[in-house]
Amino acid sequence: MKLATRTKLEIFVEAHAVDEIERMLRGMGFRGCSVFAGVEGAGSHGSWRQTGVEEAGMRLVVTIGAEQAAQAALVWLENYFAAYPGVVALSEVKVLRAERF
Amino acid sequence: MKLATRTKLEIFVEAHAVDEIERMLRGMGFRGCSVFAGVEGAGSHGSWRQTGVEEAGMRLVVTIGAEQAAQAALVWLENYFAAYPGVVALSEVKVLRAERF
Amino acid sequence: MKLATRTKLEIFVEAHAVDEIERMLRGMGFRGCSVFAGVEGAGSHGSWRQTGVEEAGMRLVVTIGAEQAAQAALVWLENYFAAYPGVVALSEVKVLRAERF
Amino acid sequence: MGALESIVAGAAANLLAPAVLFFALGAIAGWLKSDLTIPEQAAKTLALYLMVCIGFKGGVEARASGLTAELVSAGGFGLLLSFAAPFAAYAALRSFGGLDRVTAAATAAHYGSVSVVTFAAGSEYLRAIGVEFGGYMAAVLALMETPAILAALLIAGAPGRIQASAQSARFKPTLWREVFLNGAAVVLIGSFVIGVMSGERGMARLDLFVNALFQGALCLFLLDMGLVAARRLAEAPQLNVRLIAFAIGWPLLSANVALLGAHALHLSLGDASLLAVLAASASYIAAPAAMRIALPKADAGVYLSLSLGVTFPFNLLVGIPLYHAAARLLYG
């Protein structure tokens, strides 16, 4: 299998920011992403739980792309996290069909 | 802690393929997997959102196993992705109780 | 971007254990975590599916923190997995704002 | 009252029906990008509920009136329409619409197949204006879901294509299950049969559940459909004037063909109107699910935007009263 190395970002953010973050990722060169809804969690801003009454849900945005795109996104995200709750983790993954990322 | 190195596959696929992919993974030697439902995403086939009207949901199948099993699964998946939407990412993880993977 | 290396744990456990595991992680020094609900899966204890009738759902607890905290959590988890179903995977990730993890 | 006036009155009444207004509310909210959402599982449950009601009520009524010759002729004609339509729609989508082969075939499947909610809105419209129709029309609805999908597979040569690669061969069982045993068909037909089996006694127990709540559930579901339709339209760069013309012209044509056939078969006015609604409606559940498996290279952006974003609103707002008006002219 011909595998290529790419960078994966896992971005935990509040639901209201997802649209803007998807737009940003596209702008930085990411060609795709997948979003998941969490059920509960905790961080420096306290703990939350997804209930029907409070709409506090966090989302996990996963995106795989080029190292450069990831670096560009990190600059944006650092700025974002200065104001809003959230966390980003970067790691290396191997992918098939390198030309797609 | 005695940790062993294993391979993790994260497979993004349409919901209809999950059963077949679980069967395939078992066949290749994976001894377990976990499946998550996404809420939205985008890729080369356009963007999607999980709504009640359209059943377009993507799933994330996570499986941890031996390097060889992963290589075998990748061959199958490359073939699969030639026809269907989806993405796979491979990475290394450390696990407890190596004999179980 | 100033990135620091931290350890990510991905812990697959039954829903009833999540509270206790979050408490444990806090005790070991983790400063945050995020929990996701799976839809189906399989392992050495057989396969499960999240339905409305059976409450068998597995959760994925993701936490990012210091290597030491992760080692301490692994000791606890090894003990836990001796009695209960579940799996843990450890990997390295890079994060912004190292002081928060 | 002249024919035209009665048509206008019918159209106005339709536009003021709460269900139609809730669809408009959803569409406006979606267009303004409000954060309003209907929880996904709630919408799926509402869809399931609507199908259970349609099937069950139809079954109870069909039992009461006997499974007459009308069921056979309406069902047979519906099957034929559903199977034949994709061939014509495919030709139109290729030549006039300019779509590639696979996307044209997949889109044709959607237009040959039917929409449960359009049927629901159509039958509520008839009920509101006091026009009777046969309970067996619920069975006709169920029968018309699948043939169009088979026709599209024939057109695209998919069953052959699917065997081409080792991987897709594995998906044949999944495909056939999706085609013949998709959830919507199973629930519709199953509930119809349950209605037939349990009859008036069963209806006595389920009356309020199946009748009194139906309108309300339809309103909530249409609120969601409005949101989805608006988003589909906003995110559809592939749509052009010709495709939109197809998505409006086809139902008009298709409804009239259905009316002529229904008239020739001596179906009642109500049955003819519903057959026209079915013929005009486009699938957005069963057909996309099958196409994703059988024709993954088709552009889902095209078929879903046309079906959900153009044809569905057109039928709901304008088509239903129009087809019924045409039926009255014909049955005059």
Place this chain on the structure above:
Amino acid sequence: MGALESIVAGAAANLLAPAVLFFALGAIAGWLKSDLTIPEQAAKTLALYLMVCIGFKGGVEARASGLTAELVSAGGFGLLLSFAAPFAAYAALRSFGGLDRVTAAATAAHYGSVSVVTFAAGSEYLRAIGVEFGGYMAAVLALMETPAILAALLIAGAPGRIQASAQSARFKPTLWREVFLNGAAVVLIGSFVIGVMSGERGMARLDLFVNALFQGALCLFLLDMGLVAARRLAEAPQLNVRLIAFAIGWPLLSANVALLGAHALHLSLGDASLLAVLAASASYIAAPAAMRIALPKADAGVYLSLSLGVTFPFNLLVGIPLYHAAARLLYG
């Protein structure tokens, strides 16, 4: 009408009840591997709704009739049955069923405990054929959930075992909360108390919600139970003839023991029938939740397949009318 004929008629009527037919529809769809699913949260909400209705209606009726001596004797006897049953079931499952100690204990907990939906189906059956029963039977249902779980923990020596490792000690609070404060018990008992407190005035406000919709919600929930039961059966390599024989023989035995006791206690015909249904039913919510915490080494494939895949369908399709028929023979 002779006794046998009336039994046959009762069984036939039961099989034609919409709720039972929807269960069959789900089972068939699951067996054919249709992609039909009931959204998970919808099914949980339906279960919650059913429990609220059962508890609340029972409470209102119990208040109307006064909390009589019958409640005390039915409740006491129910508690006893639920606590004693696991010991007998355990013995049978070890010797005749050939299960290991832990799986046998966990399975015994399921058969001593009760199923809310079986109770719902049983009371709908009695209502349909016009047999009265006490509102307090909803409280008896709630009382019978927990004792069997405690008995199974005693049998397995779990409270001791659980202290063995440092980790599991931490789960003791979780376990006790699960046993005594599981959601099902809290909602059933809470709604019963609310029914008692708010009485006829409360019922006046909730009448349609609690009564008119109940059958419909039961139908949808049973559709899901049918799907789950079929899948459980298909994926249960652990099941053998002996275990299946247990899953059918035990309810027959257990129902008759309950009938004899109820008769001796001078409970009414309806109450006796419902006690038999409760005794025959097997838990699939409270018991598995507790067993996953207390006896994680037990094979969930065994206890869930037996309870959901065999005993539940048996009781629903055959058991309920049978136990009532037996009650009528006994009560002459």
Place this chain on the structure above:
Amino acid sequence: MGALESIVAGAAANLLAPAVLFFALGAIAGWLKSDLTIPEQAAKTLALYLMVCIGFKGGVEARASGLTAELVSAGGFGLLLSFAAPFAAYAALRSFGGLDRVTAAATAAHYGSVSVVTFAAGSEYLRAIGVEFGGYMAAVLALMETPAILAALLIAGAPGRIQASAQSARFKPTLWREVFLNGAAVVLIGSFVIGVMSGERGMARLDLFVNALFQGALCLFLLDMGLVAARRLAEAPQLNVRLIAFAIGWPLLSANVALLGAHALHLSLGDASLLAVLAASASYIAAPAAMRIALPKADAGVYLSLSLGVTFPFNLLVGIPLYHAAARLLYG
């Protein structure tokens, strides 16, 4: 019957209403850490349903009675109250409550804005004791959601602040959409307009859906609110006596200001009571959603614990009958 006795009787009747009892059940279950949960999507759907009903019923009634001067005065006064309240609340929260600037502003937004479910409970209370109020109060409810949020943004200087960083500038459109087009406001106003447009004819079709089920849905939703409120209180280390005093004192004060104004404007007794309930209620959906975007540095633990954990239960259990009693004293 003396004034005091009638107040006590009203309070007792309120506490025995099923909806209030279900809230108490949820709170007790949450406090005991039972594993009871209401599926998240079910609760959201219930909230949506409640808003559709409130808006639609209000619209139908408003059409029947004509959109009178009373709507204008009640609406205008409501707008004013909602906009002015945050300034006073902010001052109190800063000085007496000791909160930081941003958290005080965000909390003030919650107390100026309103709670749909408190309104629902209030109108059910009035209905139960036979006090009439205008259908247009549903529109007043919708109007009072947003001004308080704008006032809080002014107080915190947020629109300016938000432009400070490149990132947050991007979130301005999201914020304005959240403020003016949040789902709750869209559904409430949309359903009100649909009610006005479809009138009695629409109500004829939706009667049972909108009326007969309302109480039941409210019970289930309040069960969830009880669970959430208990958890909020348990996990709120930030709360101190002063803040809790604010969360009880503010509604008392605010309700009386609303009553005096309503009396001066010659609103009816029922309308005055509902205005008091609205003024006393604190938002827990629209306000937090906007604050998360506009004032992310505010401590959500403070505003949600106060609004959901203290003020909501206080209004539901004690406030509603109290405000109505005060209204009756005032209206003599």
